[in-house]
Amino acid sequence: MRRYRIPKIRMPRFTHHIFVCCNQREPGHSRGCCDQEGSESLRNLFKAEVARRGLKSCVRANKSGCLDQCELGPTVVIYPQEIWYGGVQAKDVSRIIEETVIGGRILEDLRIDDSLLNTKGGRLLRDGQLPKAGGERRTS
Ligand code: FES
Numbered sequence: 001m002r003r004y005r006i007p008k009i010r011m012p013r014f015t016h017h018i019f020v021c022c023n024q025r026e027p028g029h030s031r032g033c034c035d036q037e038g039s040e041s042l043r044n045l046f047k048a049e050v051a052r053r054g055l056k057s058c059v060r061a062n063k064s065g066c067l068d069q070c071e072l073g074p075t076v077v078i079y080p081q082e083i084w085y086g087g088v089q090a091k092d093v094s095r096i097i098e099e100t101v102i103g104g105r106i107l108e109d110l111r112i113d114d115s116l117l118n119t120k121g122g123r124l125l126r127d128g129q130l131p132k133a134g135g136e137r138r139t140s
Contacts, residue, residue, distance in 0.1 A: 021075040023066040034073035045093040084112040
């Protein structure tokens with residue numbers, strides 16, 4: 001069998017991949033989940049905002065499965081900058097695109113501190129509350 005040569009195509013690189021957790025779990029699950037309604041609405045808002053601002057050639061908004069920061073969700077991570085945001089709500093989408101993606105600024109009120117990442121069991125504070133990451137504390 002003859003092989004053909006695949007030409008190298010130089011595509012512009014994406015500057016930001018925004019991964020939006022769209023994981024669902026049954027109600028009452030101890031870890032909660034980022035997309036209770038299963039609507040992927042947060043991801044769709046990111047996608048629309050990227051398109052509205054003409055950033056589709058360099059920014060992608062992808063849905064993801066569980067990012068393992070469930071208690072701090074809804075969770076969003078932006079690569080390759082490795083910026084983790086928690087408690088992300090619809091009202092935050094435009095601000096994240098404007099400030100973080102375009103402006104290069106980290107939103108401290110949404111940022112999940114490195115000390116809280118991947119610390120199963122270490123997230124609960126003594127009072128049984130979940131640590132704050134961005135928005136309201138999640139209690140379930
Ligand atoms: S369900 Fe979203 S991070 Fe786990």
